[in-house]
Amino acid sequence: MIKRSILPELEKHLQSDQMTILIGPRQVGKTYLMNVMRQKLIGSGKTTIWFNLDNQEDKEKFSSQTALLSYINLVAGSKKACVFIDEIQRKDNAGLFLKGIFDMGTRHKFIISGSGSLELKANIPESMAGRKRLFTICPVSFEEFVNHKTRYAYEKKLTDYFTIEKNSAARLLSEYMVFGGYPRVILASSAQEKAQEMQEIYRSYIDRDIRDLLNLEKTDAFTNLLKVIASQIGSLTNVTELASTIGLDQKTISKYLSYLEQTFIITKVTPFYRNIRKEITKAPIYYFTDTGLRNWLLGLFGLIDIPPLLRGHIFENVVFNTLKARTHITSGQIHFWRTKDNAEVDFVLGAPLSPTPVEVKYQAIETPALTRSYHNFLSQYHPTHGYIIHLGKRLTAKKSQSTINFLPFWQLFTKPAVLY
16 A cells, blocks of 8 residues: 555544544545554554444434444443544534534544545534644655655655656656546556546545535536636636636636635635735636646546646646645745736745745756746845756755755655755
């Protein structure tokens, strides 16, 4: 199986009295992670109890907090149990239900998972502050993908792999960009099987999340919207234009975009600005949580020879997901920069008073040169550091008081603090 880097953090939180709650897209391995934790607990002699709310017999035990705890106490006896609850979103008012259990002072530890943040976050109110910790489980990262593909031979020395096995690393990057990070897709042995797995993942998402959430009988317009967003990753999104293209009103388009965000399919990136008059401040940009799903929607799934221009957009999406994971750790933020004069920088990290510009280039840069747009940003904001993420080696340039680092893309995850 594929080792997930978040597992040690989850296992550490088992020692906390707080509820451990795993959220994220369908089919990214939440149930797998809970099973791994459960087996380790069983191996160490701990008592565990498992519920899956897709199972009607299990769901019936959730008629009330008292009924559930009575059943758990019956099974566990006098022991403290680790109680695993899968698919908690199937429980109406899940947040209030979990809050009630916690406030009853039970001795048991609860580990909970569910798909779709809308159902979970909307039903887990602020009153649960201090009672739970949310862990977002994402598709397999490129770092995890490389470790899996190399059978963990370079797990503690990935720098050696990328500096020595350059051709192999390039092939893995291409494969990851095309097929993405859903575990079932990665583990499928052929392109045809990968496509079948992705089709099933999307069908499950539509049938079990979107139809339930939006009460849609026909989902064609929803899928068409997602395809349009997939075709313009990294570009400004205009709701009025989308409404005209899809044939829906703007309110519905905005609602669908919100659902896509809250069910972890896409992520919205907002503009960075200080001067509202000169910089575009309304239209956002969207990136996909998984590039494989994006390519599948556009009929590019399995095409290793994707045109260079399209590869640049996919690479930018992969870098964004990596930055998002890193900035989440440091409570940072990611924005983009656009001006009405068409100057642009792909990403701006950090607070407005200390911005860090990041440009992404799907090429190996040999000489440290900067674009006019990048120069404009440096001249206007005078950041201490700036970064160009590319396919080549590390280079450095100096612009006034700004140090610009040209980073090989793989250093984003082999050195987590490299941008800070």
